[in-house]
Amino acid sequence: MPRPPISLKARALKYLSSREHSRLELARKLTPYAQEGDDIDALLNWLEQSRFLSQERFSESLVNRRAARYGNNRILSELHGHGIEGEGLADLKADLAAGEGARAAxxxxxxxxxxxxxxxxxxxxxRFLQQRGFSHGSIRHALKQAWSDEEGDG
Incomplete structure (x- = not known):
C-alpha cells in the first residue's frame, strides 16, 4: 500500500531541519509540491511567525559557510539572489568589510x-581572488600581507 503524500507543511519543516533556507528558496522548493488549495505564502508566514523560518538566521548561516572561501562581493550577491535586502543586508555588509583583507590573505x-x-x-x-569575489583593496592587502602574516605567527 503506497504511503500518503507528505503535506506541504511537513515538507517545509523537513527542509528547514536540514539547514536554514531563505523565504524565496523555500517557496521555490515547495512550489512543485503545492496542490490546489495550498497557500504557500500563508505557510511561509506561519513558519516565520513560529520562528522556524528566519531571514536573519539564514543570512548569518550563509555568511558563516561562505566567508572562509569567498569575498564580500560574492557573498552579498548570493544573499541578494536569495531575496535578502534592506537593513539586515547593510549590517552584514559592514561586518564582512571589517575582515575581508585578512580572509583574502x-x-x-x-x-x-x-x-x-x-x-x-x-x-x-x-585573478583567483577576483573570481572569489574579493575587492581590489583586499586583494592588494592580501598580496602584501599573506606571507608576512604567516611568518609573524610562527
Missing amino acids: QVLRRKFAEPAGDAETRAKQM
Whole structure:
C-alpha cells in the first residue's frame, strides 16, 4: 500500500531541519509540491511567525559557510539572489568589510604555497581572488600581507 503524500507543511519543516533556507528558496522548493488549495505564502508566514523560518538566521548561516572561501562581493550577491535586502543586508555588509583583507590573505595562502615571484604569477593570484569575489583593496592587502602574516605567527 503506497504511503500518503507528505503535506506541504511537513515538507517545509523537513527542509528547514536540514539547514536554514531563505523565504524565496523555500517557496521555490515547495512550489512543485503545492496542490490546489495550498497557500504557500500563508505557510511561509506561519513558519516565520513560529520562528522556524528566519531571514536573519539564514543570512548569518550563509555568511558563516561562505566567508572562509569567498569575498564580500560574492557573498552579498548570493544573499541578494536569495531575496535578502534592506537593513539586515547593510549590517552584514559592514561586518564582512571589517575582515575581508585578512580572509583574502588566508584564501591566498591556502591556494598558493609561496608569494608571486614574477608578474605572471602575481596576475594569476589576483585573478583567483577576483573570481572569489574579493575587492581590489583586499586583494592588494592580501598580496602584501599573506606571507608576512604567516611568518609573524610562527
